[in-house]
Amino acid sequence: MVDPLSTADPSGDAACAKKVLAAVPSIGESGSPLGPALDDQEVIDLLRRTLGTIDVMMIGDLTDPMGFLVSADYDLQGFANDQLQIMWSLSGPGVTGEWTSDQVVQYVTPTADVDHGNVEIWVPDLAAPGDYKVSVSIWRVSDGSRLDVDDSLQIANP
Numbered sequence: 250m251v252d253p254l255s256t257a258d259p260s261g262d263a264a265c266a267k268k269v270l271a272a273v274p275s276i277g278e279s280g281s282p283l284g285p286a287l288d289d290q291e292v293i294d295l296l297r298r299t300l301g302t303i304d305v306m307m308i309g310d311l312t313d314p315m316g317f318l319v320s321a322d323y324d325l326q327g328f329a330n331d332q333l334q335i336m337w338s339l340s341g342p343g344v345t346g347e348w349t350s351d352q353v354v355q356y357v358t359p360t361a362d363v364d365h366g367n368v369e370i371w372v373p374d375l376a377a378p379g380d381y382k383v384s385v386s387i388w389r390v391s392d393g394s395r396l397d398v399d400d401s402l403q404i405a406n407p
Contacts, residue, residue, distance in 0.1 A: 295347075302345050303373040315374040319402060321385045324365045325357075332358050332390040337370050340384065340400075343377025351386065372404070380405050 304315040323335065336351040354368050372383055384400035 298347065302347060302375060302377070304376050317372045317374065317404065319370045319372050319383055319385075320367060321370065321399070322365065322367050323387060324363075325359050325387075326363050328359050328364070328389075328396075329362045330358060330360070332356060333396070334388050334390055335368050335385065336388060337372070337383060337385045339372065339375075339381050341381030342379035343375055343406075344381050348373065348375070354385075356390070375406055378406055 306313045306315055319337075321335075325333070334356050335354045337354055338351050339348040354370050357364075357366060368385075370383070370385070375381065381404055382400055383402040383404060384398055385402075386398040387396045388394065389396055
């Protein structure tokens, strides 16, 4: 197993870090941070732990985490001026804690009673074999209530 953060540069590959950190849970269901800010070493440890669960490709001395780009459409009715957050998570055999927690994709605030849009979500290609499921949910920020969830996307991982 390649340790993508074992290079002389302790920050690892910045593009890889950005992609993975964008997917690591940082916001709780209520919209509040899951914990205190991480120091540099804690970020490196989290990246090492998280990258250790996904397939990576080495391109020269750069690390490229493998994954899938999932596109999700949403239709909203009756939520004008409510701040909403769109989140995703994984479930299935071999899916570890880093990926089972809801991850914030984006915040939206509809400006009309009927609104729609699309989000693209980078989902990791986990190193552990087994099929897993991607769940996408929409939450109201003001009261932390889940408004809708779609967990129909299955990913085969041989």
